[in-house]
Amino acid sequence: MPSEMNRLHSFSAVAMALQRGVTGLSMPFFFVMILSSLFDFVDVGWTFVLAPIGFVAGVGYGLAYYYRFTYAITDDTFDVTSGVFSQRSREIPYGRIQNVDVARGVLQRVLGLAVVSIETAGGGETEATLRFVSEAEANRLQRDIRRRTAAVKQRRREADSAEAGAGTATDTGTDSDPSPGSSPARADDTTAAASEPGQTPSADRTREETQYADSRRKQLFALEPRELLLYSLSSFRPAAGAGLLFLFAVASDPILDYLIAVAQPFGGPAALESGSVGSYGILTLVSMINAIAVTYVLNAGYTFIAYYDFQLGRADEDFVYERGLFQRYSGSVPADKIQAVTITDNPLQRLLGYAGLWVETAGYGPESSGGSQSAVPLADTSRIRRFAENLTGVEPPQFRRPPTLARRRYLVRYAIVAAVIVAIAFGLAQVSALERWYVAAIVFAAVPPAAHLKYVHLGYFVGEDHLVIRTGFWKRRTTVIPYYRIQTVSTRRSIFQRRLGLASVAVDTASSRTFSWGTPTIYDIDLEDARRVHDRSRENLQVALRDRARDDLGLSVDFT
């Protein structure tokens, strides 16, 4: 089928031309400034000539970029060609696409535009970004790509069953294959076509289309206002601290004045220049409390805006989500690309009986969260647990805990941290007017509870088809890893662990979440148990792969 080439929305031409124009305008400006300070013969006046030239060149480049940027949906791939001076064309096979995201900013929503990004597993950046297509086009793309991805999968599955039916014939078939290894997909296509005699490709397509029209998008979960509020107030992200720094950088003087004014009633200094050691201490304390409070408010506000009207639905075998108050994000995650499922909760959420559910993929999303998406930001713990069980098919986990020996390790570890804190206080007392440094020894009181809390929240469960790993007190994460998603298994023993006969087992998946969350690891279990988990994981991976080759047991999309 001849593919039809598409251009971006014409507004993109204006945006690109302006953007490049401004770049073209500012570049001569900066260069002339720098050069005129270095060389005498360069005159600042040159900017008035060069800047307009730069602007025109930039606008020309932007327009050229717009006209040279095309994309097309073909039978097997999504194609993007771009580049003004050197053309780059990229073909993304549907089978490799991890997720398709659509983002709409405030201005873009007013203009009826959207940004579509397409993620695959490879590389650290988005595979293709269509900056500004019309909203209708964005929806069409999302739907079309999803449908074609599903079709590829369907074809593959049919080919597999055909192969399984052929039985012994496949062995000889692969041996005589002229190009082994690289062409299973192509071979699949031919067998699929052969297995459906009498059906022309076009007839196939119309059948798919009607099928798609029938399977309307179905809602799985919607975040209720109460849950949204709870989520905003009970989630803490350190990134909000960056917002605080930004605020401070923008308006440092009024903030300093405010902090001094607030601290004064408690015994803070009257001005920044005049004050005693004690009053500075109070100022620091009050400022810290203020900073924490403001960070909390910023964080709550951000979460509220980002997750406003969160909705999760399914369309065929994909999850589709939508969220955001001003900037509306929507995206789709193919269920069979999910690497692991994680339940998160913090102490406050545990106290209230709530938790969140995340699905992890290998893609890279528009946010730093990578390909993982919040499937359910916050819901009742029992509901979340049921979702996770329905989604992955894991049995209710009976967690095993590391031996109490592990707790002793944490006790020692935290005692060392406490000793370092006391040492720092001692050091400060030597060089400053700080008195009673030994009061810092109070941190030792926190050591036993901290070690105990870390210990009790550790757990692991070796299930029939899944490994479940739980760690963390402040941000507890319970990760469900299907055996067939395991990439590598490592047993690690530090010198301290070796002395105690303990080991940690790290189970790596392709989830891009491992960058920020770390590789899922079962910490400090008996070496024997570690070996057993290691071996079982390996065996079960092989078993699961064989089973999957027979019948496609994936994740169940209807998990609610």
Added chain:
Amino acid sequence: MESLHPRIRLLWIARSALAAVLLAVALVALEQWLPALLPVDFAVPPAAMAAGVAVAFGLGIIYAVRLYQVWQFELQDDALYLERGVVTFVETAVPFVRVQHVDTQFGPVERVLGLSSVVVYTAGSRNADVRIPGLTPDRARSLQNTLRELAVESEAEDAV
């Protein structure tokens, strides 16, 4: 279990010698500049410094020898299995199905020593890619070929 080529110890010792030189430079620089920055008397006899660097280098040699003793790998039924690590001992299994591609590499020092490395890439965390250093170029090539064949043989339909 297969061990690495003994010459890899030379490479690791050379590496720790380089680290020792850097340490010596850093110590000398510290002694030169620290008194200017802080009103602290920081006078260390050159002999003590030399001793410190020598001890660091000695530890580096012991580390290299120990690492060589510990480093082992094996091609098992379903996976490439490796054991390594002096401070933290790590046993890793890389199932053949999960091998994305296999490289052989060698740097300038490795080339001088007549050694080569095999790097096995998986779709897992990018920093966890597995490297087997200290192989003869022939062994590296044959290992690469074997791994590639095994990976193709056990290819899964949907690795990621």
